Amino acid sequence: MSERYISPLVIRRLPKYHRCLKELERSGVERVSSSVLAETLGFTASQVRQDFSCFGGFGQQGYGYNVVSLRQKIAEIIGVDKCRNAVLIGVGNLGHALLHNFDFQKCGFELRAAFDVSEALIGTSINGVEILDMGNIEEYAKETSIDVAVLTVPRQFAKETAQRLVELGVRGIWNFTNVDMNFEEKGVKVENVHFADSLKILCYEISREN
Amino acid sequence: MSERYISPLVIRRLPKYHRCLKELERSGVERVSSSVLAETLGFTASQVRQDFSCFGGFGQQGYGYNVVSLRQKIAEIIGVDKCRNAVLIGVGNLGHALLHNFDFQKCGFELRAAFDVSEALIGTSINGVEILDMGNIEEYAKETSIDVAVLTVPRQFAKETAQRLVELGVRGIWNFTNVDMNFEEKGVKVENVHFADSLKILCYEISREN
Incomplete structure (x- = not known):
């Protein structure tokens, strides 16, 4: 893929297009115009067309976009069509919430393991994800490459934990x-x-509003 | 305050300025230039000056901004200097995480109560916030005006719950x-x-990165 500069603002809109197209696909819609996409997302139609042109455009002016193929192309650009490894660090309330309810796969990740320091949690599983001893993460990372770490530790451990993850090559x-x-x-x-x-x-x- | 149109993009940057200025204040910094603010936040200096000019500018070109007074002005614009009522609906994992760890006051809200349907939760408290019966929310809303509802119910109850909250005047x-x-x-x-x-x-x- 040719590497050209794409504004962070455009990149921040990609997930919104992706989500919107998935919903259209789920509702059985086959084609969508830039103006309908724009209206649904609160953008302007020309912004939508401009954003798509950053990636070479997805064509068919005046005829609308094919929902499935546009969704696939955007998924490819984001990279959610690949499956990368993620681990979660810190199984507190928020960690629990993500383990129970968050669909990592739809964002292109397989959640391989969670890590914590609590004896009560280590060795248990949540939603099929095993909770391992944070003390063993260096060993774990030798066998499994970690692409992304989900950092849900308490604030006071944030920096040292992040530093440790960076050393592990995340x-x-x-x-x-x-x-x-x-x-x-x-x-x-x-x-x-x-x-x-x-x-x-x-x-x-x-x-x-007042 | 004069009501002029302000772009949603500017509005989305306000909390970032506010957070950054609070951190500078905590570190004892007294004055800050637009270029330092810009660098910290990943914006450009001219964007920072333009954003501030939407609110009449906060002055002192070439001399930098007074951190405390700028932080206060932005707090006022956002409205976090007032204290409005919030309630949380749905005390699952995410609801628990917010009740335990989220500082509503620094965002301008007092979390008055939480609501759930679970018999096991109703009547208990988390972090000083009482969990009430969702069946009684209409009655509750007659006595306490709800400015904002935090919606952390399962997906399938989202729409009907939101509709109910709208009827209550949130x-x-x-x-x-x-x-x-x-x-x-x-x-x-x-x-x-x-x-x-x-x-x-x-x-x-x-x-x-590949």
């Missing part, structure tokens, strides 16, 4: 700890989930 | 159910938290 950290971290110079991507940012946006929006 | 729904919903015509704002979108972005980023 390529990405899905960071729920609210502690900002940057490992760009080591080639490790960090994607932060900040619940608070989202609630503050809602706060802003309801504040405007 | 002004915003913080939606963790992965079910898209729109109540614009009723004046109710919905802020969706899609974990999958975030993991797909990480997937895209590590896919580029």
Whole structure:
């Protein structure tokens, strides 16, 4: 695939297209226009066409896009059509919630194992995922390459744990700890989930209504 | 406050400024330039200045911003300086995680109560928040106005529960159910938290590295 610069704003919209197309596919819709996609997602039609043109365009002006093939192409661009290894670090409430309810496969990952320090948890399984001793993660990583680590440890352990994961050669950290971290110079991507940012946006929006 | 149109992209950056300024304040930094703010957040300095100019600008070109006063102004714009009522609906794993670990107050909300249908949970408390019977929420809403409902029910109950909350007069729904919903015509704002979108972005980023 040719490597050209694509704006982070375009990249942040890719999952939304992917989700929307999956829903259309599930509803049995076969073709969709850029204006319908735009309206569903709250974008403009020209933005949709511009975004798609970053990837060479998905064609058929005036005729709409084939939902299945567009969904497949976007899945390929995102990389969710591959299956990479993920592990989860820290099986607290949020870790439990993700283990029970989150579908890693639809995001291109197989959740191979979870790690914790609690004696009560080690050796048990949640939803088919075994909980292993965090003390053994170095050993584990020698046998199984970890592509992405899901970081759900308490805030105070965030940095040291992340550092340890970087040493193990992970390529990405899905960071729920609210502690900002940057490992760009080591080639490790960090994607932060900040619940608070989202609630503050809602706060802003309801504040405007008065 | 004068009401002018402000782009959703600017609004989505406000919580990031707020978070960054709180961290600077905690570290004892007194003044900050737009270029330092920009670098910390991965924006450009001109974007930062443009964003601030949407709110009339926070002044002092070439001299930097006063961290405390800028943080306060942004808090005021977002509305986190007020304290509004929130309730949480659905005390599963994610509900537990939020009750245990999430600081609603720093986002401008007081979490007044949680609601569930489970007999085992009703009447108990988590972190000082009482869990009430979902069957009594209509009665509850007569006495306490609910500004925002945090929706952490299972997917299959998402729509009917949201509809019920809208009837109760909530002004915003913080939606963790992965079910898209729109109540614009009723004046109710919905802020969706899609974990999958975030993991797909990480997937895209590590896919580029090959």
